[in-house]
Amino acid sequence: xxKNWVSGFPRIGEQRELKKALEAYWSGKSDFESxxxxxxxxxxxxxxxxxxxGIDYISCNDFSLYDTMLDMAVTLGAIPQRFxxxxxxxxxxxxxxxxxxxxxxxxxxxxxxxxxxxxxxxxPADSYKLDATKIINEYKEAKExxxxxxxxxxxxxxxxxxxxxxxxxxxxxxxxxxxxxxxxMLKVIGTLDDTVVVQIDEPxxxxxxxxxxLSLIKxxxxxxxxxxxxxxxxIQTYFESAVExxxxxxxxxxxxxxLDFVYGEExxxxxxxxxxxxxxxxxxxxDGRNIWKSDIEKKKELLEQIAQKFPKxxxxxxxxxxxxxxxxxxxxxxxxxxxxxxxxxxxLEKLDELSLLSKLFFDAKLNEIEQALLASNQAAxxxxxxxxxxxxxxxxxxVQKIDKWERAERFEDRIKVQHEVLRYKPLATxxxxxxxxxxxxxxxxxxxxxxxxxxxxxxxxMREYIDECVACQEECGLEILVHGEPxxxxxxxxxxxxxxxxxxxxxxxxxxxxxRCVKPPFIYGDISRPKPMTVEWITYAQSKTEKVMKxxxxxxVTILNWSFVRDDMPRSEVSKxxxxxxxxxxxxxxxxxxxxxxxxxxxxxxxxPLKNSKIPEYESWAVRDFKLAVSPAYKQTQIHTHMCYSxxxxxxxxxxxxxxxxxxxxxxxxxxxxxxVFAKSDYKQEVGPGVxxxxxxxxxxxxxxxTQIKLLLEVLPKEQLWINxxxxxxxxxxxxxxxSLKNMVEAAKKVRGTFH
Ligand code: GLN
Ligand code: ZN
Numbered sequence: 001x002x003k004n005w006v007s008g009f010p011r012i013g014e015q016r017e018l019k020k021a022l023e024a025y026w027s028g029k030s031d032f033e034s035x036x037x038x039x040x041x042x043x044x045x046x047x048x049x050x051x052x053x054g055i056d057y058i059s060c061n062d063f064s065l066y067d068t069m070l071d072m073a074v075t076l077g078a079i080p081q082r083f084x085x086x087x088x089x090x091x092x093x094x095x096x097x098x099x100x101x102x103x104x105x106x107x108x109x110x111x112x113x114x115x116x117x118x119x120x121x122x123x124p125a126d127s128y129k130l131d132a133t134k135i136i137n138e139y140k141e142a143k144e145x146x147x148x149x150x151x152x153x154x155x156x157x158x159x160x161x162x163x164x165x166x167x168x169x170x171x172x173x174x175x176x177x178x179x180x181x182x183x184x185m186l187k188v189i190g191t192l193d194d195t196v197v198v199q200i201d202e203p204x205x206x207x208x209x210x211x212x213x214l215s216l217i218k219x220x221x222x223x224x225x226x227x228x229x230x231x232x233x234x235i236q237t238y239f240e241s242a243v244e245x246x247x248x249x250x251x252x253x254x255x256x257x258x259l260d261f262v263y264g265e266e267x268x269x270x271x272x273x274x275x276x277x278x279x280x281x282x283x284x285x286x287d288g289r290n291i292w293k294s295d296i297e298k299k300k301e302l303l304e305q306i307a308q309k310f311p312k313x314x315x316x317x318x319x320x321x322x323x324x325x326x327x328x329x330x331x332x333x334x335x336x337x338x339x340x341x342x343x344x345x346x347x348l349e350k351l352d353e354l355s356l357l358s359k360l361f362f363d364a365k366l367n368e369i370e371q372a373l374l375a376s377n378q379a380a381x382x383x384x385x386x387x388x389x390x391x392x393x394x395x396x397x398x399v400q401k402i403d404k405w406e407r408a409e410r411f412e413d414r415i416k417v418q419h420e421v422l423r424y425k426p427l428a429t430x431x432x433x434x435x436x437x438x439x440x441x442x443x444x445x446x447x448x449x450x451x452x453x454x455x456x457x458x459x460x461x462m463r464e465y466i467d468e469c470v471a472c473q474e475e476c477g478l479e480i481l482v483h484g485e486p487x488x489x490x491x492x493x494x495x496x497x498x499x500x501x502x503x504x505x506x507x508x509x510x511x512x513x514x515x516r517c518v519k520p521p522f523i524y525g526d527i528s529r530p531k532p533m534t535v536e537w538i539t540y541a542q543s544k545t546e547k548v549m550k551x552x553x554x555x556x557v558t559i560l561n562w563s564f565v566r567d568d569m570p571r572s573e574v575s576k577x578x579x580x581x582x583x584x585x586x587x588x589x590x591x592x593x594x595x596x597x598x599x600x601x602x603x604x605x606x607x608x609p610l611k612n613s614k615i616p617e618y619e620s621w622a623v624r625d626f627k628l629a630v631s632p633a634y635k636q637t638q639i640h641t642h643m644c645y646s647x648x649x650x651x652x653x654x655x656x657x658x659x660x661x662x663x664x665x666x667x668x669x670x671x672x673x674x675x676x677v678f679a680k681s682d683y684k685q686e687v688g689p690g691v692x693x694x695x696x697x698x699x700x701x702x703x704x705x706x707t708q709i710k711l712l713l714e715v716l717p718k719e720q721l722w723i724n725x726x727x728x729x730x731x732x733x734x735x736x737x738x739x740s741l742k743n744m745v746e747a748a749k750k751v752r753g754t755f756h
Contacts (some may be wrong), residue, residue, distance in 0.1 A: 003358045005317070005318035006059065006351065007199065007284070008062035008322025009058075009324070010327075010347055010510075011042060011043075011063045011064060011324070011511070012517060014328035014329055014332070015507075016509055018515070021038035023515055040141065042063070043138070046063075047060075047142055047145050050351055051146070055354065057150050058142070058147050058150070060138040060147075060152070061139075061151050061152045062152045062322065062324075063138060066093070066096045069154060070105075070117070073118070074092060074134075076130070076178060076181050077129040078120050078128060078178075079091065079095070080095070080105065080166070082102040082103075083102055105118050105119060106164070107513055111207075112610055115325060117513075119162065121165075122165050129181065130185055132189075136188070138151075139192050151197070152201065152236075154200075156224075157213060158203055161213065183224060186228045190229075193230075196230065197231075197232045199258070200233055200236065201238075203239060205242040206237050206238070217248045217252060221252035222252055225252065234255055235256070237257075238260045238320060238321035239610060240264045241259070241265065241267045242264065243267060243270045246267070246273075250276075255279070256279060256281070257279055261302060262284060262287045263320060268306070272310075274310060275310045279314070280315075281314060281315050282316045285302055285320065286354050287319075288322060288350070290326070290564055291522060292567050293344060293380055296356060296378070297378060304361075317354060318354070319350065319354060323350060324510075325510060326346050326510065327505065327510055328509075331348075334506065336503070339389060340524055342380045343380055343383070343524065352373070356374065360374065384568070390526065391526060395501075395527065398580060399573070405627060405628055407631055408635070411661065412684070414638075414661060417635050418635075421636045422548060422596070422638060426752065427722070427723050427748045428480060429722075430478060431728075432482075432725060432726075433484075433485050433552045433728045435469050435484035435734075436731075436732055437486070442489075444461040445489060465484060465486040466483050466484060466540060469483060470544045470545050472737075474545065474547070477746075477749075478741060480548050481541070483538055484541075485552060491600060491602065492520075492558065496523075499527050499578070500527065500530055501523060501525035501526050502523055502524075503522045504521050504522075521563050522564035523560075523566050524566055527581055528577070532588045534553060534589070538551045539592045542594060548595050549594060550594075550598055551589040553585055554600050554602075555599045555629055556575050556582055556625045556629050557603065561604075571621075572621035572625075575622070575625045576621075579628040582629040583629050586633055586637075590637045595637060596639075597637060598640035599630055599640070600641065601642070601658075602642065602643060603644075605645055619654045622654075639662075640662040640688075641658065641663050642664045642665070643655075644665075644727055645665065645666055646665055646666050646674045646675070648665070648674070649677050652677050652678065653681065655683075656681070661686060662687070662688060662722060663687055667690050667691075667726060668726040672712055672714070676715055686721070687721060689712055690725055691708045691724065692708070694726055694731070695727075695731075697732065697733070699739045701743060702747045704747075705744055705748075706750050709721075709751045
């Protein structure tokens with residue numbers, strides 16, 4: 001009897017082989033054949049790993065050269081017109097990345113992860129047609145490798161819900177065109193073997209589902225299951241509970257349903273109802289999204305709790321979601337503190353956990369090797385509970401004793417004093433923080449890290465960059481200056497490296513989209529700031545100018561949302577500790593004479609829960625901790641924040657409640673339509689809507705920016721408006737930045753000239 005299940009495996013390769021192969025091909029350095037060879041090797045290797053670990057249900061078609069949503073669009077023949085003349089890999093990569101004359105398809109966040117998928121584009125004029133080549137090939141490849149795989153596909157309801165219509169219509173209107181192609185697909189799958197297991201991902205049902213989506217479950221899955229009676233359909237959900245949908249799925253002919261018991265505790269409530277049916281339960285209990293070692297005994301208890309409500313013989317033990325969201329293997333982590341390393345588990349280690357857990361749960365009798373594994377697992381969990389690396393009394397006591405959660409004065413009173421001190425005019429000009437990260441700057445950071453240059457030499461190079469940066473801003477005529485952030489490789493990593501309780505991996509790469517990977521730092525212990533993190537740079541920069549120098553920090557919520565976070569404490573508590581560390585930095589900066597401090601919350605929106613009912617809780621601590629981070633600010637210290645979005649419609653009151661004196665946002669690409677919400681909601685603080693797009697190398701003209709500012713003035717009064725680019729300039733070149741900023745300053749002056 002088969003008992004354990006992995007929902008999906010990462011594909012980029014443990015040494016990022018696929019990334020390298022793709023990028024070599026894209027840049028013309030190799031041909032497509034070498035990409036295919038790499039892909040084959042990786043698939044084989046990943047199947048082998050899973051088989052050797054004792055995994056029963058192993059996937060195929062979880063592999064992708066770019067993205068599985070894109071794969072599904074191609075399988076269904078959902079090809080936007082502008083790519084219709086292309087074929088095969090040319091077509092595929094054009095859809096993902098665009099060509100000279102066809103823009104790439106849109107990309108967006110996959111639920112609440114940092115993975116991004118390609119958004120399928122549908123049009124009522126299209127007709128769809130099955131191309132099951134990839135599915136068939138991967139199935140055969142797996143068979144050749146000695147595996148009888150399950151086949152992973154994205155379900156029709158999730159596909160429709162996450163697609164967009166070019167004419168902005170409702171994608172579900174195309175249901176009648178799409179569903180027959182899915183039915184056809186299942187028929188084809190049914191011809192591959194005597195019986196075939198298909199994992200159909202329908203994660204859309206963990207969000208707040210509409211009655212329409214729910215009502216489609218029955219007709220859809222009746223049709224799909226009947227299309228091929230020898231195909232066993234397993235519905236897979238993840239990242240949250242799917243109680244409502246599960247109640248409907250029981251009444252369809254599916255074989256199994258996968259529920260997440262790590263991030264969807266509420267799923268426990270639906271078990272009794274599921275038990276009454278004949279369905280199999282795929283119980284996601286091994287965390288597929290975080291890097292901590294599972295406490296196997298605890299996981300066994302969870303399974304027993306499930307088994308009290310649901311027959312044990314119909315349970316399959318599984319990962320909570322695809323392992324796509326964690327790095328590959330700890331075997332390349334050579335530099336990591338060995339105690340910390342013993343607490344971690346990446347994809348490969350999770351396979352072993354899953355295998356051991358299912359053994360323990362179903363058989364109870366472990367052999368000697370397994371017993372040793374279990375003992376070492378328990379020892380690691382015990383060490384994590386007590387380690388002084390994690391538990392810092394001082395931090396815990398400080399958190400207990402917080403008595404000042406926010407600034408003492410109201411915005412209305414602060415802003416008056418700030419205007420007296422800072423004396424800036426309406427339409428004050430500034431930038432978001434970073435300036436071009438040149439080859440030289442990157443090299444200097446690398447050399448310092450590797451020990452090739454001394455600390456003093458490194459600092460000298462950074463100071464030279466800051467000098468240039470200040471001189472450039474003065475030449476451009478900007479009013480509020482920044483130091484340019486040359487010392488930062490990344491806005492989270494820079495702070496993480498200086499905070500106690502933060503860890504870094506050497507090879508902890510996770511796919512973000514396409515060939516792009518990120519290596520998130522991880523929070524393992526109580527967070528504190530041993531010493532100031534930015535004060536030396538910012539005060540140096542201030543000493544080089546008469547103008548006001550804006551200090552630059554990353555906010556607690558963003559630091560949290562872009563890290564792997566410890567799972568032995570609520571996120572809201574971790575966030576609070578980070579906020580205290582940032583608060584110390586705010587205080588040190590102002591004491592050192594810095595009058596404006598920007599606390600970036602670029603990833604504030606990333607942390608939003610999938611279910612609306614959970615939003616108020618998130619917002620309450622996220623806002624609390626931003627305010628806590630800036631709570632030491634004197635009334636005359638002006639606090640700015642920056643966010644990389646323009647969609648504030650739903651959250652404007654929350655943004656206002658963060659109580660920053662000034663917020664800069666990303667509006668350049670979306671026009672000022674979205675800005676109206678600031679006016680409509682009587683938003684009182686000052687706002688800097690980006691007046692030009694920094695994502696493009698294009699230099700905006702004075703005229704264009706004047707027009708943009710005038711549009712902004714139709715929405716917000718001049719007293720409330722700041723003028724700035726829409727994000728940091730680090731990815732741009734100096735040749736682009738200087739003329740753009742000059743034009744921006746010139747445009748602000750021109751518009752000011754029209755005021756009386
Ligand atoms: N201060 C940061 C910078 O300018 C902000 C980056 C961001 O918003 N992502 O680079
Ligand atoms: Zn930004």
